Amino acid sequence: MLTKRIVPCLDVRNRIVTKGIKFQNNVDLGDPVEMAVAYSDGGCDELVFYDITASAERRSIDIAMVRDVARAVHIPFAVGGGIADLDDMYRVLDAGAEKVSVNSLAVHNPDIIAEGARIFGSQCIVIGMDPVKTSDTAAFPSGYEITTRGFRERTGLDALEWARRAEQLGVGEIVVNSVDADGTRSGYEIELTRMIAVNVRIPVVASGGGGTPEHLVDVFNLAHADAAIIASMVHTGDYTIAAIKAALAAAGVPIRKKW
Amino acid sequence: MIAIIDYKAGNLTSVYLAFESLGIDAEVTNDPSTIARASRVVFPGDGAARSAMDHLQELGLTALIPKLVADGKPFLGVCLGTQIILEHSDENDGVDCLGIIPGRVLRFEPSDKMVKIPQMGWNTVTFKVTHPLFDGIDDGSEFYFIHSYFPSPAQACHILGETDYADETFASIMGRENLVATQFHPERSGRIGLQLLENFSRWDGSC
Numbered sequence: 239m240l241t242k243r244i245v246p247c248l249d250v251r252n253r254i255v256t257k258g259i260k261f262q263n264n265v266d267l268g269d270p271v272e273m274a275v276a277y278s279d280g281g282c283d284e285l286v287f288y289d290i291t292a293s294a295e296r297r298s299i300d301i302a303m304v305r306d307v308a309r310a311v312h313i314p315f316a317v318g319g320g321i322a323d324l325d326d327m328y329r330v331l332d333a334g335a336e337k338v339s340v341n342s343l344a345v346h347n348p349d350i351i352a353e354g355a356r357i358f359g360s361q362c363i364v365i366g367m368d369p370v371k372t373s374d375t376a377a378f379p380s381g382y383e384i385t386t387r388g389f390r391e392r393t394g395l396d397a398l399e400w401a402r403r404a405e406q407l408g409v410g411e412i413v414v415n416s417v418d419a420d421g422t423r424s425g426y427e428i429e430l431t432r433m434i435a436v437n438v439r440i441p442v443v444a445s446g447g448g449g450t451p452e453h454l455v456d457v458f459n460l461a462h463a464d465a466a467i468i469a470s471m472v473h474t475g476d477y478t479i480a481a482i483k484a485a486l487a488a489a490g491v492p493i494r495k496k497w
Numbered sequence: 498m499i500a501i502i503d504y505k506a507g508n509l510t511s512v513y514l515a516f517e518s519l520g521i522d523a524e525v526t527n528d529p530s531t532i533a534r535a536s537r538v539v540f541p542g543d544g545a546a547r548s549a550m551d552h553l554q555e556l557g558l559t560a561l562i563p564k565l566v567a568d569g570k571p572f573l574g575v576c577l578g579t580q581i582i583l584e585h586s587d588e589n590d591g592v593d594c595l596g597i598i599p600g601r602v603l604r605f606e607p608s609d610k611m612v613k614i615p616q617m618g619w620n621t622v623t624f625k626v627t628h629p630l631f632d633g634i635d636d637g638s639e640f641y642f643i644h645s646y647f648p649s650p651a652q653a654c655h656i657l658g659e660t661d662y663a664d665e666t667f668a669s670i671m672g673r674e675n676l677v678a679t680q681f682h683p684e685r686s687g688r689i690g691l692q693l694l695e696n697f698s699r700w701d702g703s704c
Contacts, residue, residue: 240620240662241639278687283619308514314641314685334510336685359507359544361615361643410643411617441613462611464618494619494639497687 241492242458243283243465244479245443246472248273250289250319253303257473267473271306277472278311280479281497285311286339286413286467289319298326301333308334316364327354331362339413341366342386345393345400348407355408365409366445369397369430370417382430385417397430398437405438412438413467416446423449423470431461443467451477451485458491499523499698500535502562505552506577507543515684515691521698527556537697538565540678542577543643546602547589549581563597566676571702574678579671580648582678588646598671598678600650607663614663615645622658622669622681628704630677630696638689640669640681648680675702 248255248270255267267273274285287307289299299320307315317330318339327338338358344351344365355363369382370392377383382397401412414434416427426447435442441464444457448468457463471477483493501512503525516523523539526532540562542549553559562582566572574582581594586602594602605614619639624631642660647667650656657677658670669680677697683690 240616240618240642243618308511309518312511312515312518312685312691313687314643331508332510334508334514336511361543361617362508410615436611439610439614441615441617464613496635496638496689 239492241283241494242463242486243443244281244454244482244493245284245286245465245467246277246282246479247286247288247445247467247469249469250287250300250303253300255473257470270303271310274307274311274315277479278313279497281483281494282313282479283494284313284336284465285315287315287317287319288339289317298322299330301329304330304333304335318364318366324350324354324357327358327363331358337362337364337411339364339366341368344404344407344409345384345386345395348403351404351409352407355410360408360410363409364411364413364443365404365407366413366415367397367400367404368415368417371430380433398433401434401438405440409440411441411443413443413445415467416444419447420445421470422447425449425453426457426461426463426466428456428461431457431463435462435464441465451482454482454486455489455491458486459489498535499537499539500532501525501539501541502532502558502578503527504542504549504556504558506549507541509541511682512539512541512575512684515694516698519691519695519698521695527558529557529561532558532561532565535570537571537573537700539573539575539697540578540582541575542581544577545589546577546581546586546592546594546646549577550592550594559595562595566597569675569702571697571700572676573697574671574676575684576644576680576682579678579680580646582671582676583648583650586646597676598650598655598673599652600648600655602646603649604646605663605665612663615643616662617643619686620660620662620669620681622660624658624670626657628657628672628677629700630693632696633692634689640679640683640686640690642669642681644680648678672704674704
């Protein structure tokens, strides 16, 4: 049986994993390669790295880091943040990443996503979307509008329409990052995730809000997510991957048991 | 030296790095004489069947691949490399393939629309035989898959391992004599996948 994926997310800045935690922004957590190895050995199913300063500083992703991660872990990992063109996609994949994750680029230049999927294969193009709840259901029938640039810029795109468009463009997977739940550790946004998951045929990854194993149980069982991104709940040491997987197994969620 | 055949069908870095981490000498190449000289061959690939077959043709490798298998060289197919050793793929409106193992490549057509295509993630493999490549690996171990089409060999004797997805029990590992071909990616399947690659690096092609 295909298992549900647990995907730790590492936000990297100047080659250090960092995480914004309430009251104290951007606490340094450690070396990205060492953390990748620890999570991989601990039983995570995949990893995602966001080079959080690449985009803002308009510089390319740290390719040397991607290569070092690829040398050290032998599970799939995605890299996002600052992917600006097909050449960036090529360099990230050639360095050993399984997937590239695009967000703003897809909104501003959908053609490049279709082109990337055609050249490199759908399986390695992931689209990240940042929907925010809106009461303007006339303009946004799904009740969510897509934002970019760290939720600062509204795009005028309806979330569900954009997800369907992404599927047509040929992306292999959609990461739904809930703006409203992000960083709260109060649970994934079930309604939003479910709406996207049941309306596309490609895998959907839930992101934002994961704080306890029960939150993952809900996002898999109620929202039909294929994978869930976790960050603070493991970065803080509150939970191990093994503990999360044990709770999921006990709740009947299919997970990878041997690693 | 293990030759990792580069026929412009996807990214081979992770295959190369997996062998590197095991301390095994491997080389990414599409040079026929280098491939012929190698002690073992890995035939990987991501992407679509038609462009893969076209690239093999352009590189003059279409006849070499079946010959390597016939000559008894230990041979490991991975993902798309596994699919195109069959006779025919339904992908891209139908593509004739290498025909090293009788059978076809079919598309998943799940009756339940919540079953996603591609299959992306870790799924269990049930071994149908004992094989030197499975040494040290538990039956029912999970491996990493990413695919929308699956191998359907004509003869049961070519099925070495099976996996369930989208209403199908499909051949996730095929083989005959010195050939083993996995639909999953051992190079991305963690410690268990590396074990399979290490077993391959020691395998003399008999079973």
